[in-house]
Amino acid sequence: MRCCFTPIPYIVKFISARSSVGKTTVASFILRELKTRGFKVGIVKHAASPVVLEERDSKRYLECGADIVVSSRNLAVIYLKNHRDILEDAVTYLQTPVVIVEGFRESRLGDTVLV
Numbered sequence: 001m002r003c004c005f006t007p008i009p010y011i012v013k014f015i016s017a018r019s020s021v022g023k024t025t026v027a028s029f030i031l032r033e034l035k036t037r038g039f040k041v042g043i044v045k046h047a048a049s050p051v052v053l054e055e056r057d058s059k060r061y062l063e064c065g066a067d068i069v070v071s072s073r074n075l076a077v078i079y080l081k082n083h084r085d086i087l088e089d090a091v092t093y094l095q096t097p098v099v100i101v102e103g104f105r106e107s108r109l110g111d112t113v114l115v
Contacts, residue, residue: 009042011091011110013101019048023115027100034098042094044087046103 012030014023027043034041058071062081069079078093087107091099101110 007097009091009094009097009099011087011099011101013087013104013107013110013112014115015103015105015112016115021115023102026113026115027102031100039098040096042091042096042099044090044094044099044101044104046085046087046101048103 014027016023031041031043058069058077058079061069062079067081071077071079083089087101087104087109090104091109099110101107
């Protein structure tokens with residue numbers, strides 16, 4: 001019998017009481033530093049407003065009932081229908097040992113850095 005083990009990533013959240021205080025700047029600095037040290041790092045960014053689907057075919061597939069659409073070229077984008085806007089769900093799609101999160105202030109997941 002073969003067993004699978006998925007390690008739990010180290011998660012660090014960058015939060016603030018308001019916008020435009022430097023969360024992205026600080027998180028980007030940490031990201032670059034981790035990458036120079038050889039780490040694979042995933043990012044989860046909380047969006048304050050809905051994501052606009054400009055790619056017509058992906059939008060059409062979702063409107064026709066697809067539950068998930070992966071759109072790729074040089075950059076892959078995943079669109080999930082009925083996705084719950086909680087960090088615990090978002091992290092499950094990443095397979096990196098380190099996850100940097102911007103936002104998701106309410107989540108108890110990971111360590112928190114107040115910017």
